[in-house]
Amino acid sequence: MPDRPDYRAFYDSFDVNTLSESLHGDLATAVNACVECCDRHVGQNRVALNWDTASGDSGSCTFEELQDRSAKVANLLVAHGVQPGDRVAGLLPRIPELLALILGVWRAGAVYQPLFTAFGPKAIEHRLAQSKAVVVVSDLANRPKLNDIEDPPVIMCLGGHAGDVDFTTALEAQPDRFPPVMRKGDDAFLMMFTSGTTGLPKGVQIPLRGLMAFDAYMRFALDVQPEDVFWNIADPGWAYGLYYAVAGPLLIGHQTILYDGPFTVESTAALIQKLGVTNFAAAPTAYRMIIAEGAGVAKPLADNLRVASSAGEPLNPEVMRWFSEHVGCDLLDQYGQTECGMVLANHHGLRHDVRAGSAGLPMPGFRLEVLDEQGSLVAQGAQGILAVHRADSPLFFFDGYLGAEDQAWLGDYYLTGDTVERNEDGTISFVGRSDDVITS
Secondary structure, three states: OOOOOEHHHHHHHOOOHHHHOOOOOEOOOEEOHHHHHOHHHOOOOOEEEEEEEOOOOEEEEEHHHHHHHHHHHHHHHHHOOOOOOOEEEEEOOOOHHHHHHHHHHHHOOOEEEEOOOOOOHHHHHHHHHHHOOOEEEEEOOOHHHHOOOOOOOEEEEEOOOOOOEEHHHHHHOOOOOOOOOOEOOOOEEEEEEOEEOOOOOOEEEEEHHHHHHHHHHHHHHOOOOOOOOEEEOOOOOOHHHHHHHHHHHHHOOOOEEEEEOOOOHHHHHHHHHHHOOOEEEEOHHHHHHHHHHOHHHHHHHHHHOOEEEEEOOOOOHHHHHHHHHHHOOEEEEEEEEOOOEEEEEOOOOOEOOOOOOOOOEEOOOOOEEEEOOOOOEOOOOOEEEEEEEOOOOOOOOOOOEOOEHHHOEEOOEEEEEEEEEEOOOOOEEEEEEOOOEEOO
């Protein structure tokens, strides 16, 4: 394992151009997310996806196979009127067809919109109406949630459903070649929605230039190495799973894992053992459940895991200590939002002291400050709102909320809505939430 660069020296000298040059396309003129996450890795017969189910089915797909499948999806979507920039929604579990759909949407120059399979009909209807999706792809288990949607888009269903396009049959009839539609870096490739608690979910379009920020997180925070077997268990129906279990690993030419089944400690440990997972990411709830199972579950983890990462809520330092003692690997806390991705992290890939209980240090490419409600810097050790300085954050990709783009800013800053505290060592600790949006 190569020696990790010093965080401070790396952060201060970081040049975003080194990431833009790693892309196959040109953000200024012509780029396509399917090319970046699939096509450019074709030719070496490398596995792109390992998939497993609670019923015991499993398999794998290469980048070559995903290229062919995504072309079939793109041809099918275009045959049903999908144009570049249109939104296509996916209401699917964690199965190979989900990955083919996402890549096919991108290949056609369209925008993928995730719909979490646990959503009810009203949550789905609101998101489809706000995004103006032209197609939604579902399976038979989730199809009933679309029954009462007013003025629905074209519905495609795996396995066929009366009145719908039979996605499975129609896909097989499509050619397996489709030239990728080129877009520009400011064009959207994902249509996300925040999670509202007191207000309705807000739409967030993620532009193609956000791929560079995904790349940075995979490399510097998660430290995904070529020899790693990487598994982020987050559901692709949400930002952390879609950004960093689908787009992120494929972007850097790495395999990812999809497990279609409920989370249990037993199934998680078994899959880590089966696939030899070395780099693992999950929410704190999963780690707490692992610890509650007792030290007996630690062996398959200790036999395989090199590093582990946590995101979604603050990680209890006691969980970190348990992992260090019983698993023998570093478990580090990290922070982000749907709007801007991961911006604050304890970095596996960069060398720095880890302060237990803190969310770490700013990601390279981001300048973070702690402000009061008027936009002034607060004193060190005082609580304030975590803010991203837009002009000094070349990897910042959030362009504002759908239909209210000018309401997200306070001068030069984007306010995350999270109350934090900057510590004397430069790390930032999460304190609480100050508005109606849940970070994810």
